[in-house]
Amino acid sequence: MFPWALRHLPGPHQELFRYREAVRGFISQEISRRKLRAPEASEDFISCYLAQITKTVDDPVSTFNEENLTQVVIDLFLGGTDTTATTLRWALIYMVQHGAIQERVQQELDEVLGTAPIVCYEDRERLPFTRAVLHEAQRLSSVVAVGAVRQCVTSTRLHGYSVPKGTIILPNLASVLHDPEHWETPCQFNPSHFLDKDGNFMVNEAFLPFSAGHRMCPGDQLARMELFLMFATLLRTFRFQLPEGTPGLRLEYVFGGTLQPQPQEICAVPRLSSCSPSQPPAGK
Structure with a gap:
């Protein structure tokens, strides 16, 4: 208070x-x-x-x-450090959990990018599945469950409800990102939420990880670029898996300013297909 x-x-x-x-x-x-x-x-x-x-x-x-x-x-x-890093951690955890999806992302990256030395942001238009997987990681992980606190500056009505001036408003982003009316399998990792019947990437209006309206996250575009470039580069370069003898992934949230994944070890194994013929793969 x-x-x-x-x-x-x-x-x-x-x-x-x-x-x-x-x-x-x-x-x-x-x-x-x-x-x-x-x-x-x-x-x-x-x-x-x-x-x-x-x-x-x-x-x-x-x-x-x-x-x-x-x-x-x-x-x-x-906003551009904690939330972006946390989203990438969740994305890598989901790739370990869903090995077949990870392999499909890597196959798409190999086929589309070929021997290109780096991933460019413009490549996202040719990588619909990779893009859909990253969006699904953002949706399901819901790093920021509640948007920034706002205050109603004038009395208004919304969907029949009276909202007096001075009312404190907290947008419940998690409720939208897990709404069964907008998502086929809201509690499961499903990249098809962002793909049409022909496999093309499509936008879902309920995808609001950066909040909405005039006061949405000012770093929206920067975060989108960072996430795509980092995720695509990591998946192109490494295969992610659990260390031998590990009992399994821990998917429970650590509650705080953002919803963090549990501390756990994941191995990044260099992929032979990501190296040029003149460069041997890096050590494990």
Whole structure:
């Protein structure tokens, strides 16, 4: 009820505040470095935001300022590290659990990419099954079960319900991602949720891992690119399996800020087909 009080109470949560200040310090240094660059040499997000601050300096209602810039970069930094890494961990666990699906992804990657040295984001259009598998991992893992907290700024009505001004709203993303009205097998790993009858990739309107509306995740496109490139490169390079003698996968969530998989060991075995003839496969 009183989140501000946490800063004044002892406990392990104080470490979180220390990390936050360390991140803020790092970002502040980056902002200072961008200020020293010539305007024509600046093309990244921080530089563009700083340019917008300059343009709106005389606008009394402008929200472009360095404090907001710092917070936005923090949001992108945290959102683009923890959630992306967690989603990839879940995806690899599902590949170990569903060996036949992993083999089909690798077959598609080999057939479509051939001897291409790297995976490009544009390749996703030619890799419908790989793309569907990654989307299904995002849907089933539901890394962020509840979207960011919002507040209704004016009284309104939604589907016949009255929503007073000031109402706190928490979008239940997990309920949509596991809704049996939108997914054939909502509790099972099924890439067919994102494939039409001809095997082409298709978008499902209930796929909302990044939330929805004007206040959806600002790192949506960045995360999509990161996830596809990392997942396709990993599956093209390695075969993932459990170590010998391991009893099996643990699929229960670890509840926290995000829904993490249980700590467990997975072997990444180099694939011979991913190496060029002049390069022997790496050691195990």
